[in-house]
Amino acid sequence: MNDLVLAAEGASADHTALAPLIIALPLASAFFLMLFGKRIDRLAGVIASGAIGGAFLASIITFGSVVAAGHEAAESHRFFDWITVGDFSVGFDLLVDQLSAVMLLVVTGVGTLIHVYSIGYMHGDARYSRFFAYLNLFVAFMLILVLAENLLLLFVGWEGVGLCSYLLIGFWFEKPSAADAAKKAFIVNRVGDFSFLLGIFLLVATVGSLSMVAINAEAGAMSAGVATAIALLLFGGATGKSAQIPLYVWLPDAMAGPTPVSALIHAATMVTAGVYMVARLSPVFEASGEVALLVVGVVGAATALWAAVMASFEYDIKKVLAYSTISQLGYMFLAQGAHAYSAGIFHLVTHAFFKALMFLGAGAVMHALAGEVDMRKMGGLRKAMPITGTTFLMGCLAISGIIPFAGFFSKDALLAAAWADGRYVLWAVGVLTAFLTAFYMFRLYFRVFEGPLKVPEGVHVHDVPPTMAAALIPLGILSVVGGVINLPGVLTLEHFLEPVVGEAQVPEGAIAWVLGGLAFVAGALGIALARAVYLSRASSLRRRKAYSRAPGLVDAARDKFYIDRIYGYGIVAPGKALSSYLANVFDPRYVDGIVTGTGRLVARASENLRGIQTGYVRNYALVFLSGAVVILVIQLVRVGL
Amino acid sequence: MNLEVVIFGVMFVVALGCSLAMLFAPNAVHVALFLVGAQMALALAFLLQGAFFVAAIQIIVYAGAIMVLFLFVIMLLGIDLRESLIEPLTGQRGVALGLGAVLAVGLVFVGVQGADLAAGGGDGAAALTELNQGPGNVKALARALFSRYLLPFEVTSILLVVAMVGVMVLARRISAVENDRRAGVPAAEEEAA
Amino acid sequence: MSVAPGFYLVLAGLMFAIGVVGVLVRRNAIVIFMFVELMLNAVNLIFVTFARQQGTVDGQVLVFFVLVVAAAEVVVGLGIISLIFRYRVSSNVDEINLLKR
Numbered sequence: 001m002n003d004l005v006l007a008a009e010g011a012s013a014d015h016t017a018l019a020p021l022i023i024a025l026p027l028a029s030a031f032f033l034m035l036f037g038k039r040i041d042r043l044a045g046v047i048a049s050g051a052i053g054g055a056f057l058a059s060i061i062t063f064g065s066v067v068a069a070g071h072e073a074a075e076s077h078r079f080f081d082w083i084t085v086g087d088f089s090v091g092f093d094l095l096v097d098q099l100s101a102v103m104l105l106v107v108t109g110v111g112t113l114i115h116v117y118s119i120g121y122m123h124g125d126a127r128y129s130r131f132f133a134y135l136n137l138f139v140a141f142m143l144i145l146v147l148a149e150n151l152l153l154l155f156v157g158w159e160g161v162g163l164c165s166y167l168l169i170g171f172w173f174e175k176p177s178a179a180d181a182a183k184k185a186f187i188v189n190r191v192g193d194f195s196f197l198l199g200i201f202l203l204v205a206t207v208g209s210l211s212m213v214a215i216n217a218e219a220g221a222m223s224a225g226v227a228t229a230i231a232l233l234l235f236g237g238a239t240g241k242s243a244q245i246p247l248y249v250w251l252p253d254a255m256a257g258p259t260p261v262s263a264l265i266h267a268a269t270m271v272t273a274g275v276y277m278v279a280r281l282s283p284v285f286e287a288s289g290e291v292a293l294l295v296v297g298v299v300g301a302a303t304a305l306w307a308a309v310m311a312s313f314e315y316d317i318k319k320v321l322a323y324s325t326i327s328q329l330g331y332m333f334l335a336q337g338a339h340a341y342s343a344g345i346f347h348l349v350t351h352a353f354f355k356a357l358m359f360l361g362a363g364a365v366m367h368a369l370a371g372e373v374d375m376r377k378m379g380g381l382r383k384a385m386p387i388t389g390t391t392f393l394m395g396c397l398a399i400s401g402i403i404p405f406a407g408f409f410s411k412d413a414l415l416a417a418a419w420a421d422g423r424y425v426l427w428a429v430g431v432l433t434a435f436l437t438a439f440y441m442f443r444l445y446f447r448v449f450e451g452p453l454k455v456p457e458g459v460h461v462h463d464v465p466p467t468m469a470a471a472l473i474p475l476g477i478l479s480v481v482g483g484v485i486n487l488p489g490v491l492t493l494e495h496f497l498e499p500v501v502g503e504a505q506v507p508e509g510a511i512a513w514v515l516g517g518l519a520f521v522a523g524a525l526g527i528a529l530a531r532a533v534y535l536s537r538a539s540s541l542r543r544r545k546a547y548s549r550a551p552g553l554v555d556a557a558r559d560k561f562y563i564d565r566i567y568g569y570g571i572v573a574p575g576k577a578l579s580s581y582l583a584n585v586f587d588p589r590y591v592d593g594i595v596t597g598t599g600r601l602v603a604r605a606s607e608n609l610r611g612i613q614t615g616y617v618r619n620y621a622l623v624f625l626s627g628a629v630v631i632l633v634i635q636l637v638r639v640g641l
Numbered sequence: 642m643n644l645e646v647v648i649f650g651v652m653f654v655v656a657l658g659c660s661l662a663m664l665f666a667p668n669a670v671h672v673a674l675f676l677v678g679a680q681m682a683l684a685l686a687f688l689l690q691g692a693f694f695v696a697a698i699q700i701i702v703y704a705g706a707i708m709v710l711f712l713f714v715i716m717l718l719g720i721d722l723r724e725s726l727i728e729p730l731t732g733q734r735g736v737a738l739g740l741g742a743v744l745a746v747g748l749v750f751v752g753v754q755g756a757d758l759a760a761g762g763g764d765g766a767a768a769l770t771e772l773n774q775g776p777g778n779v780k781a782l783a784r785a786l787f788s789r790y791l792l793p794f795e796v797t798s799i800l801l802v803v804a805m806v807g808v809m810v811l812a813r814r815i816s817a818v819e820n821d822r823r824a825g826v827p828a829a830e831e832e833a834a
Numbered sequence: 835m836s837v838a839p840g841f842y843l844v845l846a847g848l849m850f851a852i853g854v855v856g857v858l859v860r861r862n863a864i865v866i867f868m869f870v871e872l873m874l875n876a877v878n879l880i881f882v883t884f885a886r887q888q889g890t891v892d893g894q895v896l897v898f899f900v901l902v903v904a905a906a907e908v909v910v911g912l913g914i915i916s917l918i919f920r921y922r923v924s925s926n927v928d929e930i931n932l933l934k935r
Contacts, residue, residue, distance in 0.1 A: 616730060617927050622737055622858055629740050632747045649837045653845055660852040660872060669865050676868050679849070683875055686842060690886040692894045699878075702901060707871070707908055714912045715864055718919050729928060734859050741855035748847025753840050768889025781891045790895050797902040804906035811913040 037129025192240015199233030231292035238274025259363030297337020304330030340417030379454030406482030438526025
């Protein structure tokens with residue numbers, strides 16, 4: 001009996017033992033590939049995938065020991081001191097608890113599959129090894145972000161993934177659009193990061209510590225006003241990283257990067273950092289009373305609906321998926337705004353599965369169609385590409401919330417949470433969005449994979465190579481069965497996460513079935529509408545009719561409702577005008593004027609003073625002597641000559 | 642009118658006379674010789690004031706070694722020529738003399754007035770004589786130099802090393818080409834071209 | 835009856851003033867150095883005089899330091915002079931007016 005207890009303690013004492021290894025593996029691989037990648041060339045993909053695979057195995061072991069440790073599994077360990085100033089000390093502290101264990105599995109698991117996929121997808125690219133180096137580096141930073149115990153370390157990961165995102169969006173930097181998209185992503189994220197930093201500063205000023213355990217423990221003692229300010233500033237950071245209104249504009253453009261990047265960074269992992277951060281610091285959000293959470297929920301719901309509308313009008317298959325990602329991230333925030341952090345994380349996990357799957361499927365389509373992304377030029381591809389088509393359908397069914405696919409359970413969980421929390425308006429927006437989600441996803445699916453075969457000219461369609469299939473199939477299976485981790489009534493994941501994020505309200509009895517049914521019906525209706533408009537024989541006629549009714553609205557939607565233009569005229573143009581004024585008028589006239597004026601003054605003065613400079617040493621000595629004599633005389637007069 | 646006063650008088654006249662003669666001697670070698678004379682006279686003044694060791698050093702090191710060094714350089718450079726006594730810089734001589742006169746008057750005044758002030762009214766001659774007769778002048782000096790003034794003493798050794806290294810760098814023989822380059826003479830090839 | 839310190843100080847002051855004037859009116863660099871030596875000697879005399887007046891040997895010790903500094907200065911100064919002489923074949927300080935240009 002005693003032995004058993006000791007064994008259990010022994011097991012619980014070393015969750016963090018593998019944590020540095022999990023980070024170090026991809027990091028070491030990244031540096032190795034940066035240094036020697038050119039030389040090993042084709043092996044780069046295998047090495048990178050192996051490193052992530054190793055990290056995945058270590059994550060599974062860590063997860064196992066966290067599960068075995070039960071309720072009190074949270075454990076942090078300081079691996080070394082980083083900054084020590086007086087009694088303020090920040091270390092390389094890693095925290096392993098239920099939340100970070102789940103995130104570890106998602107990041108390394110999906111990461112491994114996408115790495116394997118990339119071996120096939122990036123085959124033949126000129127910068128093959130560099131791609132894997134960046135991808136590894138990204139995973140390392142993401143793991144730092146997930147495992148960080150203090151906010152500074154989290155911020156290191158936060159900025160690190162931002163950097164890798166920039167590098168990977170602009171991976172094909174020869175294309176100006178890719179380079180511009182990378183800059184846009186980076187700059188828009190900086191706005192959010194600025195807010196995030198301010199939040200961190202305010203937290204440090206209030207709590208006096210960067211440790212998230214300490215912050216969460218003392219969050220209850222904060223005044224509601226301060227907590228609200230902190231929570232809103234932190235959420236400002238989340239809107240940047242997780243592409244919420246008003247900072248979502250970078251994500252659609254980020255699709256200029258290679259598709260595996262879109263799948264890994266801009267769907268499954270990095271963009272969920274904001275969701276993870278809110279869940280991690282949930283006590284701070286709770287401490288603000290209702291204000292901050294209401295903002296989170298409303299922003300989330302608004303983003304979900306807005307992005308769903310945008311997605312319904314987009315023709316670029318990757319951009320549809322990008323707007324879909326924004327919309328689903330909005331869902332997660334909607335849930336968190338209703339205290340249902342675990343529901344948010346649940347949706348994060350299932351979304352990682354099916355959205356990564358769909359991005360990889362889209363990548364497979366592009367791969368087959370020589371990089372074509374316009375869905376108007378495609379059709380009937382399922383027969384030509386059975387693996388891609390079938391797995392893509394799994395993803396579509398999952399995101400549309402069809403029983404028994406993963407998305408149904410997670411979406412049902414968060415809509416139910418919104419209802420249970422009494423946010424009926426948000427719930428209604430969520431259901432409407434679910435309807436739209438099903439519509440735009442199946443619009444995409446029907447146009448690309450069903451109907452008569454239609455491909456761009458001169459393209460020979462082929463299904464995916466084995467490495468890409470090796471990623472698609474597991475993700476497809478996960479999209480189907482992923483819901484089992486949190487079945488209604490059993491709620492495995494929610495109970496698992498309870499020690500970290502607290503208990504969520506769940507509707508009881510018949511209402512739960514009604515809510516679930518409504519969500520399902522919304523999804524089914526969306527699919528039916530998409531079928532009516534895009535697949536039936538009369539579809540093109542219907543579309544023309546719909547367009548003639550509200551042409552302005554459709555055109556506006558196709559132009560992203562002018563949001564990019566509004567940002568352009570409202571923010572970028574005045575900024576440019578100010579900079580050009582400063583550069584072309586203020587700087588030369590005033591700044592340079594002062595500088596050259598000073599220079600001229602000195603030059604003129606020296607010109608005049610030059611006359612007394614004879615250059616003869618003896619003259620200088622004479623001046624020197626006169627000074628000495630003057631001092632002597634003054635001294636003599638002072639003592640009384 | 643005792644012996645000391647007589648010796649002081651002679652010393653005073655010789656020192657001042659040699660110093661003034663330095664001013665008017667056109668030849669550098671003569672200047673050096675007058676300086677030696679002045680330094681000899683000063684050695685006498687040191688003796689009169691009980692600074693026996695310093696007086697010896699004055700003659701051996703100053704009037705001996707350092708002045709020989711001066712003469713050596715004069716001879717080496719071969720500039721034992723007469724220096725023109727016409728002043729090319731306008732006003733230099735007049736102003737210098739005027740200021741020098743003011744300085745001299747001020748310093749004499751300080752000498753007459755200030756000596757007593759500094760002494761605090763007393764005269765330490767007796768104490769110094771006792772010191773010279775007790776442990777002896779050299780021992781007393783050595784005690785002060787190697788105890789209270791040990792740090793400055795060591796610092797001067799650094800100064801000497803620096804001066805030595807510096808003068809070696811200055812006196813280093815430079816190759817003819819390098820010499821020309823530094824003097825701004827263009828190289829032969831360039832001229833040919 | 836010994837000679838009062840004031841007389842020595844008067845002598846030192848006069849010699850110092852002569853040294854200053856010499857530095858200013860002479861043009862030969864070596865000669866100028868010799869006047870600097872004269873000024874240092876005048877200061878030495880002051881030190882020794884005050885040593886007697888105070889009844890200690892501290893002033894005499896200072897003479898040693900002045901001596902060392904003078905030696906160092908002479909060595910470096912003469913080195914510079916011979917270097918200048920190598921280029922200009924003159925030790926007239928009035929011809930060394932690069933500062934003017």
